[in-house]
Amino acid sequence: MQKVDLFIRHALVVTQDDQRRILEDGALAVKADRIAALGPTAEMDAVFTADRVIDASGRALFPGLVNIHTHLFQSAVKGLGEDMPVEQWVQAVTFPTARVINPEEAYLLSLVSCLENLRSGATTVMDFMYSLDNPALHDAVIQAILDSGLRGRYTRTIVDSGEEMGIPAVMRQPVKEALAHARTLQNRYNGAGDGRLDIGLAIGVIWAITEPGLRAVRRCADETGMTITMHVNETLFDNVAAQQRWGRATIPMLFETGVLGPDFIAVHCVHMTDEDIELFVRRNVAVAYNPVSNMYLGSGIAPIVQLARQGLRIGLATDGSGSNNCQDMLETLKFGALLQKVGHMDPSCVVAQQALDWATRGGAAALGLADQIGSLAPGKKADFFLVTPFTAKATPVHDPVATLVYSAGQPNVEMVVVNGRILMENGVFTHLNETQILHDAQRAAQNLARRAGTEKLLERRGKWRPV
Incomplete structure (x- = not known):
């Protein structure tokens, strides 16, 4: 068995490769910052073991x-x-x-x-x-x-x-x-x-x-x-x-x-x-x-x-x-x-x-990065996101590509991985305090608008100041 850092299995994998292959029960292995392999879950299960295994049943995996x-x-x-x-x-x-x-x-x-x-x-x-x-x-x-x-x-x-x-x-x-x-x-x-x-x-x-x-x-x-x-x-x-x-x-x-x-x-x-x-x-x-x-x-x-x-x-x-x-x-x-x-x-x-x-x-x-990103393939950077279909906006789903383009929204994005690192899981950032950042940014924007004089653009409109 080959040891990898992250192994995602039972996902519908939209590869965006040259053939635009979609693996209906696919798995993807990540070693350090790159994709080590991807393929049918049954085949990948026989080859890889990982520190972190994620069962992505019912969800779709897209390149970032x-x-x-x-x-x-x-x-x-x-x-x-x-x-x-x-x-x-x-x-x-x-x-x-x-x-x-x-x-x-x-x-x-x-x-x-x-x-x-x-x-x-x-x-x-x-x-x-x-x-x-x-x-x-x-x-x-x-x-x-x-x-x-x-x-x-x-x-x-x-x-x-x-x-x-x-x-x-x-x-x-x-x-x-x-x-x-x-x-x-x-x-x-x-x-x-x-x-x-x-x-x-x-x-x-x-x-x-x-x-x-x-x-x-x-x-x-x-x-x-x-x-x-x-x-x-x-x-x-x-x-x-x-x-x-x-x-x-x-x-x-x-x-x-x-x-x-x-x-x-x-x-x-x-x-x-x-x-x-x-x-x-x-x-x-x-x-x-x-x-x-x-x-x-x-x-x-x-x-x-x-x-x-x-x-x-x-x-x-x-x-x-x-x-x-x-x-x-x-x-x-x-x-x-x-x-x-x-x-x-x-x-x-x-x-x-x-x-x-x-x-x-x-x-x-x-960007001149086609050999690094833009599709899911062995050797490319491990940049991808996992989509859940179960929101009122997206459900029911049939075609994964049409769903992403025409029906999906931010609540459907469940996990995001960049450079092999999980940045968001179950809709929560793993490395940053989003709530604190948003409140601090709101205060900063209010102060900036006052100093810049752009707040005057709100004189004949409603002014929302939540913090």
Whole structure:
């Protein structure tokens, strides 16, 4: 008998492997941080013994979901920026908040976002942190990711212009200085948390960076191996601003400056021309699809079906809670499929399996981690979650994939494992005091709203202050 650390048996295992195999009575063995084996329970029982054996009868086991775009600290502003387009929303809500947030608040509010990701089955997140000039704020968000147990990529945003657009001084730095800080973060944190964390680069928007800045980010990425992510054509304003500044639209400008490449994850991509899509294909760009955020801000419907048909890597994302009001990847799964159906007026244009692929295999591929996460296979990281069918929302169940995409909610997520470690069991976090964190975060958000002046947005609305 082979000894492993964790052995889960009698589960319905949705592997998300190349064949999309589903094992109706499956077992999975974990050794350290990796999957040692999986297969039919009867066969696995004959081979493995473990320190911890879990009988998962009646439940389904899925690979962890991959959330490839969020702003973790934005849980601070849930519900404050109602009914605004993105350009007004950043001025009224997120910029004032970013200007005054302190490291303790950034840690607590980011930790809340991490917990919700885990509760909704997400085991990997890519955080797009604002370009704040206080290094302690970046350290605080990174610490929240590490303490939560999530697998994460933390991206440090580069912004070297945009004063005329209202970007605060604390969010603008010379490119050389900002990239030096990104390199410092990479040297300090790459591989932290038993290999769960790495560092990447981010470009805020096309109207908040200079042409030398774009070229410098590409050089840094090439020299360090850091990926680049960027908000791209979330609204029509991106192209208007790019045309005014450079005489060409956003994506042609990114192509011209060499920014586009296989290591580039384009966020939103709502307003795309045929030329834009062709340039993405030529450079093998990955795309982060943010359906709930795009609806919430009224940005439009991204042409994700068209992008997917061109062979581009598509990952699913919540965006920050400021433009979503939550970090629920299960909700995002459902809306990701439904929004495309509405946009195409075709219920078959995105099926449940496609949506799950975007949230697992697609996200892993977009991050360059397809050999590590995104499916359940021997040798891959032990990142997965266990789903119980017995909630009123989900029951009765028939098809496990359709159930997860269209019917499941956070109460269905019973257990979450990241890097071989059980982080949540029977709906309770094993390593953190969730109740205390939530109360502390509520107090922090209330104090932050008062200092930032965003509390005034509630003057004609109800104000809820539970602590």
